[in-house]
Amino acid sequence: MSEIFGTPELDRRTLLRRAAAVGLLATPAVGMLSACVGSGGSDDDQADKPQGEVSSTNPLGVDPNTPVEIVIFNGGLGTKYASDVDTPSYNKLFPNSKVNQTNTEEIATVVQPRFTAGNPPDMINNSGSKLMDQGALVQAGQVQDLTDLFAAPSVDIEGKTVKDTLIPGTVEQGTFNNKPYVLNYAFTVFGLWYSGKLFSDNGWTAPTTWADFTALLDKMKAKGITPYGYAGANASYYQYLVILTSAAKIGGPDILKNIDNLEDGAWQSDAVKQAAKAWGEIGAKYSNKAFLGLKHTEVQLQHDQYKVGFYPSGSWLENEQAKDTPDGFDYQVMPVPSVTTADKMPATAIYAAAGEQYFVASKGKNPRGGMEYLRHMLSKAGAKGFTELTKVLTVVAGATEGEDISPGLTSGNKMLSAAGSDYFSYRFDTWYKKLDDEARAATNELMFQGGTADKFCARMQKVADAVKADDSIEKFTR
Incomplete structure (x- = not known):
């Protein structure tokens, strides 16, 4: 299900229009947005530099003592997959990095003012009827390039990078301007x-x-x-x-x-x-x-x-x-x-398609921590735990092979298997x-x-x- 995006560069006026649409041009943030527009993205951001010692268990260079803040959409998938599966996995490697989790049914209402004020959370599940305009956030330089995440080794699938473990087309589906900015996690x-x-x-x-x-x-x-x-x-x-x-x-x-x-x-x-x-x-x-x-x-x-x-x-x-x-x-x-x-x-x-958007704020306090949190979501254990709690598959290939978790999921798996390559979006x-x-x-x-x-x-x-x-x-x- 590979998608290829052709996205021409935006001129300043178009970018400002789109930024206004997501509330990034409120008075307190004009200076912030101007700097963002002038830089053309987040390439010079602190997120592009490791903040902790890079190692086999810390491939993204996370500062092990810095908290990470996440916001999860509280809808059909619930929020327990984050609090009960992914946060414990993250804290097993980084016990001194507190995960602060907020749950909400209205992502834009809660998170958009934070972008406007210049203090966004580190990782956001952008979903629901009141989700934010993802494309506008990307174009305003507010979203972290996830290239390092997908190139990092899997948490628990030995010998494979994160990208290697995913259903084909997953990375491309969250790509804008030839860079991956969004993880579409639920298949x-x-x-x-x-x-x-x-x-x-x-x-x-x-x-x-x-x-x-x-x-x-x-x-x-x-x-x-x-x-x-x-x-x-x-x-x-x-x-x-x-x-x-x-x-x-x-x-x-x-x-x-x-x-x-x-x-x-x-x-x-x-x-x-x-x-x-x-x-x-x-x-x-x-x-x-x-x-x-x-x-x-x-x-x-x-x-x-x-x-x-x-x-x-x-x-x-x-x-x-x-x-x-x-x-x-x-x-x-x-x-x-x-x-x-x-x-x-x-x-x-x-x-059938990968959906449910997750992204890291490039101007958050701990974007490396935000990417690391996504790495744990993309572990085999994280994917299996998500499916057990939500009855929905993830983009981690084969994470629940051989398991009949519920009637609906079993029926959906059979339907997907019968479709073979005949699925579209x-x-x-x-x-x-x-x-x-x-x-x-x-x-x-x-x-x-x-x-x-x-x-x-x-x-x-x-x-x-x-x-x-x-x-x-x-x-x-x-």
């Missing part, structure tokens, strides 16, 4: 989730064709179950992901590549229109319009109560719903069914916030408010064209 599979118990009790099997899919939805509807649902208030990206998964299966993965690259007419392709039409019909016939105003956990709770048949999501779902999932529910996941009999990709093809949602915002709104219109495929595609193409024509927005390609 997530996406599909349609359902209760194995509900299916077993009714003698249902997971469908692979659209005809079988809609036939099963009819059976669910006849039993008083809402056959299909997602939350329109904050999780509409779950649904546009499903629409674009269908488009990629119909027309091939280049459909998504063309969308990412802002190719002319990419959103107007036949494959996208076919996918939008198919899913618009699902919304009209098999969902509940009341879901438009609900949050993800509210619809997910109904799913756990056997009131919703299929729910689209990533593999964090099982862990996020752990406290509300009844015994025996048996989370299972299936690929999005083939829309046509002539799809270019097989029924087993899926959307898109990047426009993190590259261009305007497109992500519009896709969410356009999807809700399509699924809940009587929209049409033609209107969905025209609406998305209009915004994509506007982004392409806006010279103030930096363009990325793959």
Whole structure:
């Protein structure tokens, strides 16, 4: 899943616009940002020089007595992987380096003012509905180059560098301007989730064709179950992901590549229109319009109560719903069914990608410590502990081979194995916030408010064209 980014240098005015978007131009920080812009990055920062003695156990030159501060997003993955797995691993090597951990559901609210004031935490898990604009932070010189981290030896996989232990494409996925700035840590599979118990009790099997899919939805509807649902208030990206998964299966993965690259007419392709039409019909016939105003956990709770048949999501779902999932529910996941009999990709093809962003602040007090913390996250023990606690895989290859940790994770692993090399992803949602915002709104219109495929595609193409024509927005390609 290698991604290649082409990112031209930004002029000063564009950089200042993007910095303003993430709050870096507040009055107290103008001097800080000006210095950052003038330097063109963090190459002269203290982080590029070892602060402690370099050794086989301290390859990054961490000062063993300096505290490290981390901020973790408290969402579907929880925070115990950091406090219970990674921090003890870090402190085993550096017992005098106190790890100060803050957990929050609103990363931008808590962390962005710290960047503005010039005292950011050392390592940040940039995730959730209120995450910061990662590209703007990189371009403002606020993010540490992670080259040394990936070149360092693994904590516990002998004879390999950190990069050697990762799923191919991991480093590239967090690369900007040919340098790695972001670690995308969680390897997530996406599909349609359902209760194995509900299916077993009714003698249902997971469908692979659209005809079988809609036939099963009819059976669910006849039993008083809402056959299909997602939350329109904050999780509409779950649904546009499903629409674009269908488009990629119909027309091939280049459909998504063309969308990412802002190719002319990419959103107007036949494959996208076919996918939008198919899913618009699902919304009209098999969902509940009341879901438009609900949050993800509210619809997910109904799913756990056997009131919703299929729910689209990533593999964090099982862990996020752990406290509300009844015994025996048996989370299972299936690929999005083939829309046509002539799809270019097989029924087993899926959307899967490294995600969940972690980065080190180049101007934090201890960026070397921040990178070292990531090195422990990328150990085999760290990856295994993360998966055991979250039921989500990491980008550390083979860290949980042979282990069936939970029903949902086991089902997701089987789906990923069946997909083989037929998995894909898109990047426009993190590259261009305007497109992500519009896709969410356009999807809700399509699924809940009587929209049409033609209107969905025209609406998305209009915004994509506007982004392409806006010279103030930096363009990325793959």
